Amino acid sequence: MSVFIIRRLMQSGAVLVVMSLIVFFGVYAIGDPIEIFISPEADQIERERAKVALGLDRPVWAQYFAFVEAALGGDLGRSFVFNIPSMTLILQRMPATLELALSALALGIVVGLPLGMYAGYRPNSIGAKAIMAGSILGFSLPTFWVGLMLIMIFAVDLGWLPSTGRGETATWFGMTSSVFTVDGLRHLAMPALNLALFKISLIIRLARAGMRENMLMDYVRFARAKGLPMRRVVMVHVFKNIMIPVVTVVGLELGSTIAFAVVTESIFAWPGMGKLIIDSIQRLDRPVIVAYLCIIVLMFVIINLVVDILYSVLDPRVRLSEARN
Amino acid sequence: MAEPTLVVEDLRTWFHTRAGIVKAVDGVSFSVAPGRIMGLVGESGSGKSVTGFSIMGLIDPPGRVVSGRILFGGRDLATLADDEMRHIRGRRVAMIFQDPMMTLNPVLRIDTQMIEAVQAHERVGREEARRRARDALGQVGIPSPEERLSAYPHQFSGGMRQRVAIAIALLNRVELIIADEPTTALDVTIQGQILFEMQRLARETGTALVWITHDLSVVASLADEVCVMYAGRIVERGGVDDVLDRPAHPYTAGLIGSVPSRNQRGRPLQQIPGVMPSLLALPTGCSFRPRCAYADGACTEDPPLHDFAGGRQARCAHPLSGATP
Ligand SMILES: Nc1ncnc2c1ncn2[C@@H]1O[C@H](COP(=O)(O)OP(=O)(O)O)[C@@H](O)[C@H]1O
Ligand SMILES: [Mg+2]
Numbered sequence: 001m002s003v004f005i006i007r008r009l010m011q012s013g014a015v016l017v018v019m020s021l022i023v024f025f026g027v028y029a030i031g032d033p034i035e036i037f038i039s040p041e042a043d044q045i046e047r048e049r050a051k052v053a054l055g056l057d058r059p060v061w062a063q064y065f066a067f068v069e070a071a072l073g074g075d076l077g078r079s080f081v082f083n084i085p086s087m088t089l090i091l092q093r094m095p096a097t098l099e100l101a102l103s104a105l106a107l108g109i110v111v112g113l114p115l116g117m118y119a120g121y122r123p124n125s126i127g128a129k130a131i132m133a134g135s136i137l138g139f140s141l142p143t144f145w146v147g148l149m150l151i152m153i154f155a156v157d158l159g160w161l162p163s164t165g166r167g168e169t170a171t172w173f174g175m176t177s178s179v180f181t182v183d184g185l186r187h188l189a190m191p192a193l194n195l196a197l198f199k200i201s202l203i204i205r206l207a208r209a210g211m212r213e214n215m216l217m218d219y220v221r222f223a224r225a226k227g228l229p230m231r232r233v234v235m236v237h238v239f240k241n242i243m244i245p246v247v248t249v250v251g252l253e254l255g256s257t258i259a260f261a262v263v264t265e266s267i268f269a270w271p272g273m274g275k276l277i278i279d280s281i282q283r284l285d286r287p288v289i290v291a292y293l294c295i296i297v298l299m300f301v302i303i304n305l306v307v308d309i310l311y312s313v314l315d316p317r318v319r320l321s322e323a324r325n
Numbered sequence: 326m327a328e329p330t331l332v333v334e335d336l337r338t339w340f341h342t343r344a345g346i347v348k349a350v351d352g353v354s355f356s357v358a359p360g361r362i363m364g365l366v367g368e369s370g371s372g373k374s375v376t377g378f379s380i381m382g383l384i385d386p387p388g389r390v391v392s393g394r395i396l397f398g399g400r401d402l403a404t405l406a407d408d409e410m411r412h413i414r415g416r417r418v419a420m421i422f423q424d425p426m427m428t429l430n431p432v433l434r435i436d437t438q439m440i441e442a443v444q445a446h447e448r449v450g451r452e453e454a455r456r457r458a459r460d461a462l463g464q465v466g467i468p469s470p471e472e473r474l475s476a477y478p479h480q481f482s483g484g485m486r487q488r489v490a491i492a493i494a495l496l497n498r499v500e501l502i503i504a505d506e507p508t509t510a511l512d513v514t515i516q517g518q519i520l521f522e523m524q525r526l527a528r529e530t531g532t533a534l535v536w537i538t539h540d541l542s543v544v545a546s547l548a549d550e551v552c553v554m555y556a557g558r559i560v561e562r563g564g565v566d567d568v569l570d571r572p573a574h575p576y577t578a579g580l581i582g583s584v585p586s587r588n589q590r591g592r593p594l595q596q597i598p599g600v601m602p603s604l605l606a607l608p609t610g611c612s613f614r615p616r617c618a619y620a621d622g623a624c625t626e627d628p629p630l631h632d633f634a635g636g637r638q639a640r641c642a643h644p645l646s647g648a649t650p
Binding site: 218219222223229236241315316317 | 493
């Protein structure tokens with residue numbers, strides 16, 4: 001197990017190095033941040049002074065090594081725009097994004113799992129065909145279009161839900177979140193659904209495939225031969241087996257959900273990391289971009305580790321072979 | 326002789342597939358008395374498992390029991406509703422499957438899988454059910470049953486898993502056990518132990534056993550009566566010594582000739598030429614006709630059922646001379 005973790009950490013380190021190189025030189029190639037955020041009226045001397053202050057006067061490789069040196073000490077640099085540590089900036093926005101991503105995943109499980117299991121249990125029913133058709137839509141409709149449609153229908157036409165912002169938050173056991181207030185939930189509903197649509201479709205497919213595959217297994221027939229009610233065969237025997245791939249995939253999806261919350265956050269003006277990164281890219285705020293990507297990589301690493309551990313909790317066969325090693 | 330536990334009369338189980346109707350079981354009749362062991366032998370694909378599943382009420386679409394009677398405990402199981410059948414499965418009739426690696430649910434502990442089998446039929450507490458599970462494991466010769474109860478299936482060898490499956494069949498004092506090639510996947514010494522224990526069980530508890538196998542030597546050492554199945558039909562049945570010593574049907578004779586131990590050393594094994602025809606394209610009349618050395622024009626008609634001494638029957642136009650009527 002520990003060998004496995006060490007190998008994982010080394011791989012992640014390599015990813016971090018490559019990623020920071022690409023971003024650093026990529027941003028450098030795109031343009032000069034100074035041009036973007038300094039006022040057009042500023043004269044040459046002011047420009048030079050700003051450049052020196054931000055370290056942008058030095059050659060790019062020197063800037064990179066300075067960055068690496070500071071990063072090893074835990075300092076990922078200050079935002080050019082806000083002049084506060086980019087890490088602080090991102091951590092401020094992180095709860096909003098996590099809240100959105102987790103809500104979307106929860107929605108995906110709560111809606112997708114029962115629908116998918118039903119579609120797999122009665123694959124020829126009309127209900128199952130409708131569910132599968134719906135999941136194809138969920139896969140193929142672009143997120144931004146669905147988001148705009150949701151706003152059109154529920155905010156503009158019906159006026160039921162607010163279209164932008166995070167709403168009121170409340171603190172509960174040290175966690176500050178909008179799911180604790182009605183206003184917060186009303187704000188969360190549409191973005192979460194928008195982000196969840198793809199997950200719901202994905203989980204429907206996974207659960208359906210798992211259901212169909214498992215129902216044909218000998219252990220199901222044996223469970224029925226014991227005289228168990230069908231309810232128990234499906235809800236205990238088959239369910240536990242379906243949960244193995246579902247939890248694995250959902251866990252791995254958490255990372256990409258956070259990373260791709262960008263689109264949804266932009267549409268619904270959700271004050272999360274995604275919106276911050278889009279703004280930062282437009283302003284070529286390199287420290288924020290690099291710090292954001294570092295955090296995302298780190299998050300993927302942690303999520304993958306947790307998923308591996310969860311997987312072994314769910315599947316006793318994995319547990320044993322780990323113990324043997 | 327006591328009233329038979331199970332009487333199967335003219336059972337027909339057909340699969341309505343796209344390629345046509347597969348008559349997997351087509352007019353099978355036999356009976357088993359309490360404490361007796363009935364061997365059901367035949368090549369693979371001859372319809373033995375389908376016969377067993379038909380008795381258990383576990384035939385799923387596209388298959389269906391299209392006609393015949395399955396008389397058990399004064400009722401016809403073929404006419405029972407799903408829910409009534411569920412109370413008989415595992416409570417009064419149990420089944421053991423061929424592949425012990427596949428019959429237990431890999432993600433549930435042994436105690437869970439045993440306790441639920443008790444509680445599906447009786448209102449007993451967890452502790453009481455667990456105690457019965459432990460006793461059943463002890464009964465089938467599993468060492469330290471208390472500890473093994475909290476293990477997962479993969480922690481058992483194949484032979485031990487099959488013992489667990491047998492223990493599950495013993496949990497509720499069933500009147501009939503259908504054993505579908507339970508020792509085929511096991512090595513010979515373990516097979517011998519299990520056969521011996523099952524024989525003792527039938528004698529001591531009066532449980533009737535239907536023992537499905539393709540292995541004549543198993544039948545010879547275990548069964549009281551034998552039914553020989555070919556392409557969905559029973560071609561010969563009778564007392565095990567009568568049938569094995571003086572077969573009446575050429576197919577039975579062919580099966581006996583191909584068992585190594587029955588041949589003299591140094592002489593080549595006799596094999597039945599050809600393979601069993603597809604159930605979708607059976608020849609008219611006797612299905613064994615294309616492979617039979619005795620076949621002639623008379624065999625294109627449905628073969629007559631001949632009665633022999635000792636209640637023996639064979640379905641053949643040219644029964645072998647050894648078996649005198
Ligand atoms: N679900 C099914 N659909 C179509 N045909 C089936 C199905 N199950 C069994 N059969 C057919 O029934 C025949 C008998 O199968 P089986 O009873 O399993 O044979 P065996 O004697 O080896 O146990 C086989 O030829 C198989 O093709
Ligand atoms: Mg079989």
